[in-house]
Amino acid sequence: MKRLAYLQQESPHWREETDLTRYFVDAAYQSIGPAMCSTPVLAWIAYEHASLWRMLCWMALFWLVEWRLMLVIRKFRRHDTHPLAVYQYYPAIRDCLLASSLLWGSCIWFMAPTQPDRPYEMLLLLWVSGIFALLCIMMAACRDIHVLFFAAFWAFPVFSLLNDGQRLELVALLGVLLYLLSQWRFVRGFRQTLFETVQLKHANQSMMEKLVEMHVQASMKRESLEQNRLALQNALAEGERLLECDALTGCFNQRALRRQLDLYAAASQENGQGWSLSILDLDHFKQVNDTFGHQAGDAVLEQLVHKVCELLPGEMQLYRYGGEEFVVLAPQQPAAALAAVLDAIRQQLASSRWEALPASWQQTISAGVVACQPGDPVNHSLQQADMALYAAKHRGRNRICMASELATPVLQGFSHSS
Numbered sequence: 381m382k383r384l385a386y387l388q389q390e391s392p393h394w395r396e397e398t399d400l401t402r403y404f405v406d407a408a409y410q411s412i413g414p415a416m417c418s419t420p421v422l423a424w425i426a427y428e429h430a431s432l433w434r435m436l437c438w439m440a441l442f443w444l445v446e447w448r449l450m451l452v453i454r455k456f457r458r459h460d461t462h463p464l465a466v467y468q469y470y471p472a473i474r475d476c477l478l479a480s481s482l483l484w485g486s487c488i489w490f491m492a493p494t495q496p497d498r499p500y501e502m503l504l505l506l507w508v509s510g511i512f513a514l515l516c517i518m519m520a521a522c523r524d525i526h527v528l529f530f531a532a533f534w535a536f537p538v539f540s541l542l543n544d545g546q547r548l549e550l551v552a553l554l555g556v557l558l559y560l561l562s563q564w565r566f567v568r569g570f571r572q573t574l575f576e577t578v579q580l581k582h583a584n585q586s587m588m589e590k591l592v593e594m595h596v597q598a599s600m601k602r603e604s605l606e607q608n609r610l611a612l613q614n615a616l617a618e619g620e621r622l623l624e625c626d627a628l629t630g631c632f633n634q635r636a637l638r639r640q641l642d643l644y645a646a647a648s649q650e651n652g653q654g655w656s657l658s659i660l661d662l663d664h665f666k667q668v669n670d671t672f673g674h675q676a677g678d679a680v681l682e683q684l685v686h687k688v689c690e691l692l693p694g695e696m697q698l699y700r701y702g703g704e705e706f707v708v709l710a711p712q713q714p715a716a717a718l719a720a721v722l723d724a725i726r727q728q729l730a731s732s733r734w735e736a737l738p739a740s741w742q743q744t745i746s747a748g749v750v751a752c753q754p755g756d757p758v759n760h761s762l763q764q765a766d767m768a769l770y771a772a773k774h775r776g777r778n779r780i781c782m783a784s785e786l787a788t789p790v791l792q793g794f795s796h797s798s
């Protein structure tokens with residue numbers, strides 16, 4: 381536990397260290413099979429050269445240690461849930477590996493020839509050196525037991541060589557020392573490379589995590605921007621609607637009328653088809669205001685819009701022109717059709733009940749209808765409709781008057797100012 385705390389608090393590279401130790405444990409686990417299989421080969425080499433019981437003794441000890449190593453690593457693998465869990469089992473794994481190294485080195489003593497036998501001794505030394513080279517690669521991932529591992533492995537060979545004191549053995553010992561030095565350098569370099577690789581892996585991992593986080597944040601920002609854009613778009617559409625909407629009655633206002641008139645005039649010029657428009661007006665509306673009050677007048681205007689919109693066919697639209705005057709546009713419709721529709725509406729309104737007015741009150745409308753030809757200026761058409769409306773007023777109100785039915789001099793006689 382002390383080691384865990386130390387690693388977490390002191391070592392800035394504890395993750396890399398943990399990973400390297402994991403690799404080391406994996407490599408140790410994979411080495412168990414080949415190590416156990418290689419012992420019979422060694423025994424075969426040593427057979428009839430070395431003492432049989434010492435050889436068997438060595439094999440038994442070696443298998444025992446490898447068996448224990450396998451059990452500990454398996455236990456570690458079952459509990460490897462935390463990045464630092466490896467260190468709970470590490471001491472036991474390390475001890476087994478040191479014992480295994482000691483036994484590899486000690487086979488020089490355990491399997492020493494019963495009679496002087498130089499070739500066999502050299503073969504044994506060569507075997508042990510080969511095993512040492514393999515173990516060195518495995519140990520490269522784990523730095524804290526290098527010295528112990530070297531010492532454990534070469535303790536027996538060096539001791540036995542020194543003990544004999546023969547010249548040939550001393551030369552072999554020198555060679556082994558040189559070999560050790562070169563292995564030492566190799567192991568240091570190899571470990572550094574491993575460490576840097578693991579460091580790079582962690583750097584990549586944290587960069588990926590940051591990228592994912594940034595991606596998530598960017599997506600969230602994009603989403604909120606999209607929501608803001610939609611809200612803005614809706615607000616803009618609502619603003620535009622309100623801009624073309626009459627505040628009292630809720631129908632289109634003169635601004636919308638002007639825009640639509642230009643559109644119809646342009647379309648009519650393009651397709652060569654005529655259309656029609658009408659101005660309609662409440663009769664004696666001043667009297668309503670004066671008798672029942674301005675609020676009652678407002679209610680009549682609202683109700684008028686409601687009633688007319690209900691009765692108008694879908695292709696015709698109602699616009700408030702100003703005051704108690706309204707315009708009806710009938711795209712691609714002849715003036716007679718519009719006049720017929722308005723006349724029907726007029727009759728309905730004349731007999732209908734007005735909420736703000738007494739039941740006996742008959743509220744009528746008058747309208748002037750004009751046929752618009754392709755190329756007619758819209759102001760001219762409006763003026764014609766206005767004149768027809770005033771002709772209707774002049775003729776006694778509660779009627780629809782067609783601009784075309786009026787003789788031009790007569791028509792001109794009804795001007796707005798008259």
Ligand SMILES: Nc1nc2c(ncn2[C@@H]2O[C@H](COP(=O)(O)OP(=O)(O)OP(=O)(O)O)[C@@H](O)[C@H]2O)c(=O)[nH]1
Nearest residue numbers: 662663664665666667669674675677678703704773
């Ligand atoms: N309550 C109310 N009255 C309005 C509104 N706009 C205009 N008026 C009134 O409508 C009346 C229009 O009167 P006039 O132009 O003399 O016309 P009229 O009394 O309807 O008579 P004719 O059109 O000749 O039948 C005026 O009294 C205006 O004050 C409005 O938004 N609300």
